[in-house]
Amino acid sequence: MLPVLTPSQMSEWVAAKMRAVGIDVTLKPLGKQTGTDLELPPLVLGRYGNDPQKPTVLVYCHYDVQPASLEDGWKHEPFVMTVEDNGRLCGRGTSDDKGPLIGWINMIEAFQEVGVDVPANLVFCFEGMEENGSFGLREALEEEADKYFADVDVVCIADVVWVSDEQLSIPQGLRGIIFYLVTITGAKQDAHSGGFGGQISEPMIDMVNIMASLVDSNGKILIPGIYDNVQPVTEKEYESYKELNISEDSLYGGTGGRSLHDNQADALIARWKKPSLSLHRIENALPGAGAVTSIPAKLVGKFSIRTVPFMKAEEIDVIVRKHIQDRFASLGSKNDIEIEAYPSDWFYEDAGHWNYEAAIRATRNVWGVDPAMTCEGGSIPIALDFKKILKKNVLLLPVGRPTDGQHSTNEKLDKSN
Amino acid sequence: MLPVLTPSQMSEWVAAKMRAVGIDVTLKPLGKQTGTDLELPPLVLGRYGNDPQKPTVLVYCHYDVQPASLEDGWKHEPFVMTVEDNGRLCGRGTSDDKGPLIGWINMIEAFQEVGVDVPANLVFCFEGMEENGSFGLREALEEEADKYFADVDVVCIADVVWVSDEQLSIPQGLRGIIFYLVTITGAKQDAHSGGFGGQISEPMIDMVNIMASLVDSNGKILIPGIYDNVQPVTEKEYESYKELNISEDSLYGGTGGRSLHDNQADALIARWKKPSLSLHRIENALPGAGAVTSIPAKLVGKFSIRTVPFMKAEEIDVIVRKHIQDRFASLGSKNDIEIEAYPSDWFYEDAGHWNYEAAIRATRNVWGVDPAMTCEGGSIPIALDFKKILKKNVLLLPVGRPTDGQHSTNEKLDKSN
Numbered sequence: 001m002l003p004v005l006t007p008s009q010m011s012e013w014v015a016a017k018m019r020a021v022g023i024d025v026t027l028k029p030l031g032k033q034t035g036t037d038l039e040l041p042p043l044v045l046g047r048y049g050n051d052p053q054k055p056t057v058l059v060y061c062h063y064d065v066q067p068a069s070l071e072d073g074w075k076h077e078p079f080v081m082t083v084e085d086n087g088r089l090c091g092r093g094t095s096d097d098k099g100p101l102i103g104w105i106n107m108i109e110a111f112q113e114v115g116v117d118v119p120a121n122l123v124f125c126f127e128g129m130e131e132n133g134s135f136g137l138r139e140a141l142e143e144e145a146d147k148y149f150a151d152v153d154v155v156c157i158a159d160v161v162w163v164s165d166e167q168l169s170i171p172q173g174l175r176g177i178i179f180y181l182v183t184i185t186g187a188k189q190d191a192h193s194g195g196f197g198g199q200i201s202e203p204m205i206d207m208v209n210i211m212a213s214l215v216d217s218n219g220k221i222l223i224p225g226i227y228d229n230v231q232p233v234t235e236k237e238y239e240s241y242k243e244l245n246i247s248e249d250s251l252y253g254g255t256g257g258r259s260l261h262d263n264q265a266d267a268l269i270a271r272w273k274k275p276s277l278s279l280h281r282i283e284n285a286l287p288g289a290g291a292v293t294s295i296p297a298k299l300v301g302k303f304s305i306r307t308v309p310f311m312k313a314e315e316i317d318v319i320v321r322k323h324i325q326d327r328f329a330s331l332g333s334k335n336d337i338e339i340e341a342y343p344s345d346w347f348y349e350d351a352g353h354w355n356y357e358a359a360i361r362a363t364r365n366v367w368g369v370d371p372a373m374t375c376e377g378g379s380i381p382i383a384l385d386f387k388k389i390l391k392k393n394v395l396l397l398p399v400g401r402p403t404d405g406q407h408s409t410n411e412k413l414d415k416s417n
Numbered sequence: 418m419l420p421v422l423t424p425s426q427m428s429e430w431v432a433a434k435m436r437a438v439g440i441d442v443t444l445k446p447l448g449k450q451t452g453t454d455l456e457l458p459p460l461v462l463g464r465y466g467n468d469p470q471k472p473t474v475l476v477y478c479h480y481d482v483q484p485a486s487l488e489d490g491w492k493h494e495p496f497v498m499t500v501e502d503n504g505r506l507c508g509r510g511t512s513d514d515k516g517p518l519i520g521w522i523n524m525i526e527a528f529q530e531v532g533v534d535v536p537a538n539l540v541f542c543f544e545g546m547e548e549n550g551s552f553g554l555r556e557a558l559e560e561e562a563d564k565y566f567a568d569v570d571v572v573c574i575a576d577v578v579w580v581s582d583e584q585l586s587i588p589q590g591l592r593g594i595i596f597y598l599v600t601i602t603g604a605k606q607d608a609h610s611g612g613f614g615g616q617i618s619e620p621m622i623d624m625v626n627i628m629a630s631l632v633d634s635n636g637k638i639l640i641p642g643i644y645d646n647v648q649p650v651t652e653k654e655y656e657s658y659k660e661l662n663i664s665e666d667s668l669y670g671g672t673g674g675r676s677l678h679d680n681q682a683d684a685l686i687a688r689w690k691k692p693s694l695s696l697h698r699i700e701n702a703l704p705g706a707g708a709v710t711s712i713p714a715k716l717v718g719k720f721s722i723r724t725v726p727f728m729k730a731e732e733i734d735v736i737v738r739k740h741i742q743d744r745f746a747s748l749g750s751k752n753d754i755e756i757e758a759y760p761s762d763w764f765y766e767d768a769g770h771w772n773y774e775a776a777i778r779a780t781r782n783v784w785g786v787d788p789a790m791t792c793e794g795g796s797i798p799i800a801l802d803f804k805k806i807l808k809k810n811v812l813l814l815p816v817g818r819p820t821d822g823q824h825s826t827n828e829k830l831d832k833s834n
Binding site: 175177179186187188189190191192193194195196197198199200201202204205206207208209211212215216217218219252253255256257258259260261267270271274275276277278279280281282284292293294295296297302304306331332333334335376377378379 | 610613614616617621622625626628629633634636669670671674675676677678688692693694698709711713719748749750794796
């Protein structure tokens, strides 16, 4: 049996590594997980350098990882780091996100070994609950914004990967999401379709009508006004997307998804620069599965809209609700409808900021090429939290590759990364 | 502890009761339940009378019951028959269907006590697997159609109830059902809507479009030609439906369903005499629930059409498939579609047949009123099996009331029934 580190022991291990290179460490307790008696692992905060002449960079990584076990099909014991002959580091967390975390400490060691001064003050914020939803992080950022993080100039989040294995990149945008729940209620309980089919009002009929009115089979959103504030794609961006080195398999993430677009640039624009509306589920809202031929009495339809700059969530919500209510009214249904929305904003940074310029220059120095400025289709809530709470430029700095096996078996980090 | 009778002991108990009144009993083994090592309980066959001058009536009942336990909220031990002060018989099976079964034996006893000859030859077919789907019954009917049942003139199934507690009735029609599975396939696996929303083709969009094209919120089926062969409702039927004594609660079965019709006759016509199309489910066809914001890769939509005389299932299937395929083609989708249909016919008998006339006359003699000729919205597969295999007139003779608690707690049979 391997020794198992508790989250709190893991935070101590990280703190010791940090102290060994001279980082001034503070463990910030986050209290108990809401609704439970479980103590959250602390934030490991650290400071290295305090020169008022230098910029101060807040570095975020996380020291928790996904579960793993040899029986899942790992070549090596996942919780022992194995270095393969080609220098590849194998093990859980090598890419997500223990590897990048240790990379920062190694970097300080390297500066120290060659006797060069680190050209920035570093403030560290290492989290232990990222893979579980970052419980407590937002509240901690709010508490420390004017205290521990008061002098932070910019933020660097080292928890992303390149856009493809072949293409160095820095993402400057992430789509937002507005998640919708539409509840339609008819009877008090599910009814037998033999006894009541044709006699009573069926929520499913309204539901599919409303769902079908939102988006067409080519991915075009049918809600009037939804595209009004979408930031246009520049010709330069379009041309740069054509040039990106992304295999077909990387582009579709191995899902075997059938493309709505016949070239890479259009596909990337659809993913990064345009809103999309996906229909997720229609679920029976009453307990018990019921007979397969029953008429469901109450249904919840789930869909979401991925938003992009410069759509305004509040305005989108108004037009979405109006569209659904108008459609529902047009059906002449006897059922009731209710709409709930859960918005989370898009993220977009100016790549002309010195924080980004430094990252671009560093990439060029190490790799000899400029990184592509890209986006991501999904959201990273913590990036938005840092930006909204600290009100500083936030850089997402990739360390690994998309095929590193993050959240999967045989996680690795290539020596080159 | 009460002694628990196995299904096979129960069949012996029934056989003994039958033999006691002079019925010639044969137990017909049904072999093992398909795919299991479980012996099916036998059919209990019986003959009483063999006069070539008399009609021969096949009587069907079942001796198995639904599960029950005192803890479910029964007033009396469910597997001990309790007679309340008002003569009401309480216990599991009193109404469904041990009570009606024993009623036939009591009837023979009563004829014997008063020294009157039973005016028909009786052939009994008592089943022990009705509540589990009548495994083996159809095959047994096919085997015995030209043997044990060769001289049967008509069939009487005593396993239905009145249309309402207040209204004596004899159902002459049952709707059929064509159950549809529509499978739409896009990617090989569910995709993240952040990463792929707008980029790949989504099966759910096609699915809701197809579902929405089938029926409107007022219950009108939108498939061209679907109503072409529907038997018109006669003015006499319409007038008789107005007069039926059915409470609002009975009419909607306590579901709290919202009526599509503003009077009883229209509601009953929608349930009994018109086809209906109900949308049941849209289910993810791949294992694992997936994230709530995922794009499902493969979905199964389930709907059914309740059919009425004189719709032809094969013709309906042709127009339904054409409608769905045309709609799917119009979407310009990149996904694949597949359609499966599982039909079961409607049932309709001529109430002018002497089998029905006898039942109507018997009702009038006992109750002093004519039973209403009604229908049922659901199907009773065994009724259709008897009709198709024996090719004789089949009568569904109600014994109990709809509120007898069949399949529920506190099952009872009123003394008057």
